[in-house]
C-alpha cells in the first residue's frame with residue numbers, strides 16, 4: 001500500500017460520483033456495554049447503527065442506493081428493476097428509495113416458504129412503497145427480469161436493472177462507512193481492533209477497501225449467511241467487487257482472496273433459515289440492549305461475532321465494532337421461529 005488516504009481524501013475521490021441523499025449520515029456509533037458484559041466482559045462492543053439509515057426502515061443498501069439512483073437518473077432511466085429473495089431487504093430498500101426519488105420500481109421476487117399467504121415483513125413493505133411486485137419461481141427469476149426489461153422498453157420506458165455495478169457502489173459506500181467509524185471512534189477516544197459484519201458482497205468489500213485505503217490496522221471479519229461450496233466461491237465474489245471499487249475511486253490498489261476474511265461457519269445449512277445460535281444472539285442482544293438483529297443476516301453475523309469473542313478469536317481486551325446492517329422488517333416474516341425462541345421453546 002502506498003501512503004494511506006485521509007478520510008477527507010477518500011471523500012474527495014468519491015465526490016465526482018453522482019449521489020442522492022437518502023440517509024442522515026453519519027449513523028451513530030454506540031456502545032453496547034450490557035451485551036459486552038453478557039459475553040463475559042472481556043471485550044468492549046461498539047455498534048455502527050446502519051440499521052438507522054432512515055429511508056424505507058433503514059439498512060445497509062441505502063448507502064449504495066444513494067449512488068445507484070443518482071446514476072439511474074443521470075442515465076435518463078425512469079424505472080428501477082430488481083429481484084432477489086421474496087423477503088429481500090435490498091429490494092424493500094430499493095422500493096422505498098425509488099419512491100423517494102419519484103421513480104417507478106418493479107420487483108421480480110422469488111417465491112419461497114416466507115412468501116405464502118398475505119404478504120408480511122419486507123414483502124408487505126414492497127407493496128406499501130408502491131413497487132409493482134411480480135412473484136416467480138426461483139428458476140425463472142433471471143428470465144423474468146429480462147422479460148420485464150423488454151416489456152418496459154417496449155412501453156417507452158428506460159429501465160435500470162440493479163446488478164454488479166451497484167455492488168461496487170455499495171463498496172464505495174462502505175469504505176465511507178469505515179471512515180465514519182474511525183472518525184467516531186477517535187472522537188470517543190477508542191482504538192478499534194476488529195470490525196464484524198454479516199454478508200459477502202458490497203458491504204464486506206467496502207470495509208476491506210476502506211481498511212486498505214485508510215491504513216486501518218484492525219481486522220475486518222465477515223460472516224456469510226449461506227453455506228459456500230468452496231473458499232473461492234465464498235471470497236472470490238468479494239474480490240471482484242473490491243477491485244472494481246478501487247478502480248472506480250481511481251486507486252491502483254489490487255486485492256486477492258487473501259485480503260478477505262469471511263466464514264460461512266455460522267450460516268447453518270440454508271440461506272433464510274435461522275440457526276439456534278442466531279436466535280440465541282438475537283435474544284441476547286434484544287434483552288441486553290433493546291436492539292433487534294434479524295434472522296437472515298445480522299443475527300447470523302452477530303452469532304459469529306459472539307462465538308469469536310467466547311473462543312478468544314477476538315482477543316480479550318479488544319474493542320470490536322459490529323456493523324448493524326439492518327433487517328428488522330424481515331423479522332416479522334419469521335414470527336413463529338422468533339416467538340418460539342423467545343418463549344423458551
Ligand SMILES: Cc1ncc(COP(=O)(O)O)c(C=O)c1O
Nearest residue numbers: 089199200201202203297325327
Ligand atoms: C441486513 C443485511 N445485512 C447484510 C447484507 C449483506 O450485504 P452485502 O450483500 O453487501 O454483503 C444484506 C444483504 O442483503 C442485508 O440485507
